[in-house]
Amino acid sequence: MRRLISSALKSHGADYVEIRIEDHERARISFRGKQVDELSTAHSVGGCVRALVNGGWGFVSFNDISNLEDHVKLAVNQARLVGDSGALLAPVEPVEDIVTPQLIKDPREISLTEKKALLEEYNNIMMGYSPKVQTTSIAYVDRYSKKYFANSEGTFIKQEHCDVGANFSAFARDGDNVQQMFTTTGGITGFQVLEGLHEDVRDVARRAVECLDAKPVKGGQYTVILDPGLAGVFVHEAFGHLSESDFIYENERMRDLMVLGKQFGAPILNIVDSAALPGQRGSFKYDDEGVPSSKTHLIKDGILVGRLHSRETAGKLGEKPTGNARAIDYRHRPIVRMTNTYIENGTTSFEDMISDIDEGIYAIDAYGGQTTMEMFTFSSREAFMIRNGKIEERVRDVVLTGNVFETLMNIDAIGNDLKILGGGTGGCGKGGQAPLPVSDGSPHIRIRNVVVGGR
Numbered sequence: 001m002r003r004l005i006s007s008a009l010k011s012h013g014a015d016y017v018e019i020r021i022e023d024h025e026r027a028r029i030s031f032r033g034k035q036v037d038e039l040s041t042a043h044s045v046g047g048c049v050r051a052l053v054n055g056g057w058g059f060v061s062f063n064d065i066s067n068l069e070d071h072v073k074l075a076v077n078q079a080r081l082v083g084d085s086g087a088l089l090a091p092v093e094p095v096e097d098i099v100t101p102q103l104i105k106d107p108r109e110i111s112l113t114e115k116k117a118l119l120e121e122y123n124n125i126m127m128g129y130s131p132k133v134q135t136t137s138i139a140y141v142d143r144y145s146k147k148y149f150a151n152s153e154g155t156f157i158k159q160e161h162c163d164v165g166a167n168f169s170a171f172a173r174d175g176d177n178v179q180q181m182f183t184t185t186g187g188i189t190g191f192q193v194l195e196g197l198h199e200d201v202r203d204v205a206r207r208a209v210e211c212l213d214a215k216p217v218k219g220g221q222y223t224v225i226l227d228p229g230l231a232g233v234f235v236h237e238a239f240g241h242l243s244e245s246d247f248i249y250e251n252e253r254m255r256d257l258m259v260l261g262k263q264f265g266a267p268i269l270n271i272v273d274s275a276a277l278p279g280q281r282g283s284f285k286y287d288d289e290g291v292p293s294s295k296t297h298l299i300k301d302g303i304l305v306g307r308l309h310s311r312e313t314a315g316k317l318g319e320k321p322t323g324n325a326r327a328i329d330y331r332h333r334p335i336v337r338m339t340n341t342y343i344e345n346g347t348t349s350f351e352d353m354i355s356d357i358d359e360g361i362y363a364i365d366a367y368g369g370q371t372t373m374e375m376f377t378f379s380s381r382e383a384f385m386i387r388n389g390k391i392e393e394r395v396r397d398v399v400l401t402g403n404v405f406e407t408l409m410n411i412d413a414i415g416n417d418l419k420i421l422g423g424g425t426g427g428c429g430k431g432g433q434a435p436l437p438v439s440d441g442s443p444h445i446r447i448r449n450v451v452v453g454g455r
Helices: 002-008 065-082 112-127 199-214 228-243 245-249 254-255 311-317 350-355 404-409
Strands: 017-034 035-053 055-063 097-098 133-151 155-172 177-187 218-228 271-274 294-300 339-345 358-373 376-389 388-394 398-402 411-414 419-421 428-430 433-436 439-442 445-453
Touching: 002 017, 002 133, 002 155, 002 439, 017 112, 017 199, 035 065, 035 112, 035 245, 035 411, 097 311, 112 133, 112 155, 133 199, 177 199, 199 388, 218 228, 218 350, 228 245, 228 271, 228 294, 228 358, 228 376, 228 404, 228 419, 228 439, 245 311, 311 339, 376 404, 376 445, 398 404, 398 428, 398 439
Parallel strands: 097 155, 218 358, 339 439
Antiparallel strands: 017 035, 017 133, 035 055, 133 155, 155 177, 218 445, 271 294, 271 339, 358 376, 376 388, 376 398, 398 445, 411 445, 419 439, 428 433
């Protein structure tokens, strides 16, 4: 493979050329109720070439890697036709490396029959918990990838990667009242992340049934505590995407808002993106431009100090690459993406955090939400009222809305119980590329003056 790639990189006539060759093995299983919805395996091989000529990009993707030199010529010719689009690559040191995953239990060594049997156990636990559990949903995916990356600057990297994830959902019904609860698991160290989840899935069914008795929350403005799951989704969706530098340099309004050195929160607030965390779904040693992973402080002591870069965005903004150029596979060019994005630990215990709240809301995990520029809306998966410093009755239909910059300024307590979460079969979506494996997380955080929609 190296000889093939090295030969194709000779005499290309471009300012810069890079080649990615990828080999992917995948297994997928899903249940809907008691029925197996999918049971499949797949294997794909392909590659892509990016070429830069006079500031213009050419990109070609393909499945036939034997004609690699022809694909390079085509990408170079495309780049010449584009003309000067202003692309400029920040410099990085060439790298030669081979990266292999440290797997505890390789999913390729476990049969599809064994995987299905374990998922069926979990499904039967959820279905059998209560007559009120009407149906369930389970999705499982494992992927093993081999990536070869080389460029005209002398970098050659072979990087292997494993990703395992599963989602478990239970749907409970009482008349017209339907409630859903879910949990996820996943990681990059092997199949063992899927084992021993019997109590976890039973708990999913229990909480779905209990939510049937929850009353709709009364809309208003509250002090809200977010658990690590919901706080992690908030920091990823509402703030993390604003830190991706392609978004910043393409949007004049965001350039005015996301000014380095600007205060974004209290001195207790620290937000980080790091692909260098061990074992997380967003972790890797090199990104899809061959740049080493790094820990990037986005907010430090409440001040905006950094943003996420590809080599191109770093070149345009005169900053250093951060190793955040990622593509979901060889059919796509790398763009600026998050990896593992999280709020760092503070010092406040959960008990102290709730102790002086007369009336507030404890919101747990996210069903989902949407962001538009700096405005966000998130629905919590579970929620409880806080009264006189204690967690009280369940409530439902809790929808949090606001402006991310105002919300960051209103964080007045950060817990000491950081959790990084990134399980499941999904990931982040951007620019038509989804799902990209990522993780996010946070300790518990307390936010003042949050607008909560309800009834």
